[in-house]
Amino acid sequence: MTIPQLTDYTEASLDKAFSELNIEADRALNSVTADNETLRLEWLGRKQGRLKTISDLWLKAAPPEAKRLIGPRFNALKEKIEVELERRNSSLPGIRQANIHAGNIVESQIDVTLPGSAQRIGAEHPLIKTMAEIVGVFQRMGYSVGLGPEVENDFNNFESLNFPPNHPARDTQDTLVLAGQEQKPLRERLLMRTHTSPVQIRTMLEQAPPLRIVIPGKVHRNEAADATHSPVFHQVEGLCVDTNITFSDLKGTLDHAMKAFFGSAVKTRFFPSFFPFTEPSADVQISCIFCGGKGCRKCKHSGWIELLGCGMVDPAVFEAVNARRIELGREPVYDTSRISGFAFGMGVDRIAMMKYGISDIGLLYSGDMRFLEQFA
Numbered sequence: 001m002t003i004p005q006l007t008d009y010t011e012a013s014l015d016k017a018f019s020e021l022n023i024e025a026d027r028a029l030n031s032v033t034a035d036n037e038t039l040r041l042e043w044l045g046r047k048q049g050r051l052k053t054i055s056d057l058w059l060k061a062a063p064p065e066a067k068r069l070i071g072p073r074f075n076a077l078k079e080k081i082e083v084e085l086e087r088r089n090s091s092l093p094g095i096r097q098a099n100i101h102a103g104n105i106v107e108s109q110i111d112v113t114l115p116g117s118a119q120r121i122g123a124e125h126p127l128i129k130t131m132a133e134i135v136g137v138f139q140r141m142g143y144s145v146g147l148g149p150e151v152e153n154d155f156n157n158f159e160s161l162n163f164p165p166n167h168p169a170r171d172t173q174d175t176l177v178l179a180g181q182e183q184k185p186l187r188e189r190l191l192m193r194t195h196t197s198p199v200q201i202r203t204m205l206e207q208a209p210p211l212r213i214v215i216p217g218k219v220h221r222n223e224a225a226d227a228t229h230s231p232v233f234h235q236v237e238g239l240c241v242d243t244n245i246t247f248s249d250l251k252g253t254l255d256h257a258m259k260a261f262f263g264s265a266v267k268t269r270f271f272p273s274f275f276p277f278t279e280p281s282a283d284v285q286i287s288c289i290f291c292g293g294k295g296c297r298k299c300k301h302s303g304w305i306e307l308l309g310c311g312m313v314d315p316a317v318f319e320a321v322n323a324r325r326i327e328l329g330r331e332p333v334y335d336t337s338r339i340s341g342f343a344f345g346m347g348v349d350r351i352a353m354m355k356y357g358i359s360d361i362g363l364l365y366s367g368d369m370r371f372l373e374q375f376a
């Protein structure tokens, strides 16, 4: 590019002349193949550089009033070239220059010699992962997922589930209640749900049978933390209501679910237990997943590990749901002469601890990255 003489010093023609120079400079500076020293000499060289020629031909030769217009344009162009050369020099150290001299020129806008900026990939929390896996087992059996709020009313959490006011059964679930509600009737008072079972009630108030729902969620109890207890923990609950649902359906469903989750070699056994909202009730044990049932430290040498509570839905629960449905102007469709159901509930935290060999439940809530990164 030869630098023409300037004949017209109006702003418009100066802008045009400098704009052409800017385009030319951009093209040269963005060139992948040009090396930095050649560019520097071509544009900034003291004797024959283009800026030197422009300074002589345009700036110095201009009448004084035109110099004021040319000066800033010239300086802006010069600064741009200097900055861009500086950037090319600093981002393309020795190796690139060596490559250029050796003729192995690669795309030079990217400095392949810098260490990579690794993207940190997030990982599912072991609790969420375990909960999703359990839910998945039941979804594959045709269950749909039901969710409910962590702040619940006394009716859904206790009364409808056959825990009458002041009944000692309530003491088994040390409850955190919300303050300042003494004016309200007991059943409307709010508390932090102590289990996921109130979602059984919420679902039956909304939907008619048949029902098959699996309910994952966070629950709260006023309990001191230790290695196996946390005041906040997670449960997965299940409810199946239909005609002709029997205890064998419950056993078959849970046996299949445990095999699907822990492996087909796992055996289950059922022991009589008590929950106010199921009758009969049972605790389910699985054969120890660590020793295969022979007996080890993990299963306290019994060969079995207790895992969940379950039972046939107590007809008193269906009656409570029907009564509430009537209050809400809905049909009392849970006819205990025609339908029956089973329910089950398990603590996710302890299952995750067993699965991953975690000795302290508190680690699941610590937010300690050294612990969590092990699951990435």
Ligand code: FA5
Pocket: 172, 173, 194, 195, 196, 197, 221, 223, 228, 229, 230, 231, 232, 233, 234, 235, 237, 238, 275, 278, 307, 308, 309, 310, 311, 343, 344, 345, 346, 347, 348, 349, 350, 361
């Ligand atoms: C219940 O909460 C019943 N709602 C379960 C149920 C549902 C039974 C449907 C029958 C039918 P329970 O209070 O036992 O039951 O708690 C269930 C599980 O939660 C326990 O087996 C245990 O694994 C877990 N759990 C209870 N308290 C804590 C705690 N503080 N920290 C961690 N896990 C806990």
